[in-house]
Amino acid sequence: GEDVEQSLFLSVREGDSSVINCTYTDSSSTYLYWYKQEPGAGLQLLTYIFSNMDMKQDQRLTVLLNKKDKHLSLRIADTQTGDSAIYFCAEIPVYNQGGKLIFGQGTELSVKP
Amino acid sequence: NAGVTQTPKFRILKIGQSMTLQCTQDMNHNYMYWYRQDPGMGLKLIYYSVGAGITDKGEVPNGYNVSRSTTEDFPLRLELAAPSQTSVYFCASSNGGGYTFGSGTRLTVV
Secondary structure, X not given: OOOOEEOOEEEEEOXXXXXXXXXXXXXXXXXXXXXXXXXXXXXXXXXXXXXXXXXXXXXXXXXXXXXXXXXXXXXXXXOOHHHOEEEEEEEOOOXXXXXXXXXXXXXXXXXXX | OOOEEEEOOEEEEOOOOOEEEEEEEOOOOOEXXXXXXXXXXXXXXXXXXXXXXXXXXXXXXOOEEEOOOOOOEOOEEEOOOOHHHOEEEEEEEEXXXXXXXXXXXXEEEO
């Protein structure tokens, strides 16, 4: 099937690390994406990883990819209250015509001061 | 460079009314998409287009229609609004990779 799975909620304290997990469906997906949605806003591309990489780091963000287990994670270091948002992982399966992104349900990150 | 622009931002419709949600992009992207977002349900694809003159159904197309007469514009039409169409609608475009999203249209059908 075409289900990208994420847990729905994560709550952390300010200054802690957050880890948001995702399992995706197609091991041949070329790119995997993380989007951030702040309250009342559209989705912003946060970061992405190419499928031949295991890890990508971008300032406070670290993306880990385990192709064998089809598992993707997003780590946010030193989480701030401004990181409170919904985070979506997404893939474009190779078999998918039209470049359609398949999204997970989104993980709502709540950062408590 | 405006990216993806959606209008209106908010709208209240009565049951049975019709309306068009506008979407335009200025990045010369071939691919355009319409999603709806309901609480806790993620994003569901309504319709998409791979280029001017070409449209196709997504996961939840019933009650909607689209057209793509130009590369820039991809309007979404609701012909007979129903309460089940109360949602937030997002338009997006891409060149085959990650999407650029509009800021959304919040629609309430009463």
